[in-house]
Each structure stands twice: as C-alpha cells, then as structure tokens.
Amino acid sequence: MAPTLSIEHDFEEDAMAMYGYNWEAHWDFEEDAWHYFRRDDSDDNPSIGEVVYIPANVTGRLTAKVKGSDGATPFSGTFPFLFAIDTKSTYIENVLGFTATTNRPLRGKRYNEQYTSTMQSGYEEKQITIDPEPYSRWYKIGIRSSNRNATEGFYVKDFRFYLDGIRFANRLFLSGGHGNVNVNSTPQRRNSFTEQKKRLGGRLK
Numbered sequence: 001m002a003p004t005l006s007i008e009h010d011f012e013e014d015a016m017a018m019y020g021y022n023w024e025a026h027w028d029f030e031e032d033a034w035h036y037f038r039r040d041d042s043d044d045n046p047s048i049g050e051v052v053y054i055p056a057n058v059t060g061r062l063t064a065k066v067k068g069s070d071g072a073t074p075f076s077g078t079f080p081f082l083f084a085i086d087t088k089s090t091y092i093e094n095v096l097g098f099t100a101t102t103n104r105p106l107r108g109k110r111y112n113e114q115y116t117s118t119m120q121s122g123y124e125e126k127q128i129t130i131d132p133e134p135y136s137r138w139y140k141i142g143i144r145s146s147n148r149n150a151t152e153g154f155y156v157k158d159f160r161f162y163l164d165g166i167r168f169a170n171r172l173f174l175s176g177g178h179g180n181v182n183v184n185s186t187p188q189r190r191n192s193f194t195e196q197k198k199r200l201g202g203r204l205k
Helices: none
Strands: 004-007 016-020 023-028 033-038 047-054 059-068 081-086 110-114 124-130 137-144 154-164
Touching: 016 047, 023 047, 047 154, 059 081, 059 137, 081 124, 110 124, 137 154
Parallel strands: none
Antiparallel strands: 004 016, 016 023, 023 033, 033 154, 047 137, 059 124, 059 154, 081 110, 081 137
16 A cells, blocks of 8 residues: 655655556646646556555545646546545445344455546546445545546646544554645544634734
8 A cells, every 4th residue: 555655756856756556656746736647558547645544433535636737738648537446445345244143243345435527627626435344444645546548647736634533542643644645643522624723823802
C-alpha cells in the first residue's frame, strides 16, 4: 500500500513524487494538489490513498476533490472513483459469501462514489460515510482509476478523513502522520465533512 516517496525529485528543490503499483503522482505547487497518472496499458485499478483504522461503533467520513488535468479537453477515460474498502474485501465484497446474520465481521464492505463530467471544468468533491459497526475494522481509502485511457491524469486535493463517535483514547492513533495525501494516522474527530477553520488570533466576542 505504501508508495515510494521521492523527495527533492530529479534534484529539484522541494519537488516531491510518489510511485505505487501501476501509478505515479507529482506534487503540483500551482494546483496545491497531487497530479496523478496511471498505467496506460492495463485496466487494473491503481489507487492513491491510505489505510485507516476505524474502532467499533465509530463512523468514518472520507472526502476528496478531483479535477481533470486540462479543463479545456474532455476527459479521455472512465471518471475516477472515491472509494473506501474494508481490507477483508479488497478483491470483491464478501468474497467468502457470509450472510448478514452469521460471521458478520468477516463480510467486509466496499463503498464507491464516481466522479462526473463536473471534474472537467473544476474541482469536484465526493464524500463517503462509512457506517459504524460493533467491531473494529481496517479500511483502504483513496482515489482509484479503472481505465487505461485516462492517460492525461488528474489532480487530487483536499483529501480528508474524519472519525465520528470516538469516546476513548486508542494507541493506534499515536503514530503521527503518513504524509502521503494529507491523511494522518491520527484522524480528526468530527461529525461532518466540513474542514475546521483555524483561528490565528484575536478575541471571540
């Protein structure tokens, strides 16, 4: 899951790039976003993202914005997806065929929200709510591309993950941040998708 990170990429000051399975991404300072490219000779589903831990009885909230590489050119392939996949269902959902009433924790679940033609003219935001369950889970979250024709790539920004319902400390949230796509190992705790504003000074009246 973890990509190879190139710092000072190609000996350029502050340049950053990431390389994963069938994909690469370069940080674009003007867009303040990752410019993501996928392999162009396979219809596999490469993705840029993270793996997050969701405790029992906690809701996960994922949001991200995506824009085509060139707003004047129609997107050449299948529009990408915002996704959240239980790591027990990374191949297909409920691969072992468990019922909802037996072995429920082993079923896994997959969420997908596809971006639309809106992303051709500007950043389009999609959101996913991961329903709470009475047991803890690991989820793979991110943006995936399912079509080789999207050779021009697209931009990914404002990638955020929140947890709603945590009432206790958890040692799995003490390891700091991965820094890959601005998703921390210590997720922010919030009951909405809205990014919290920071107050830099002054008094509240």
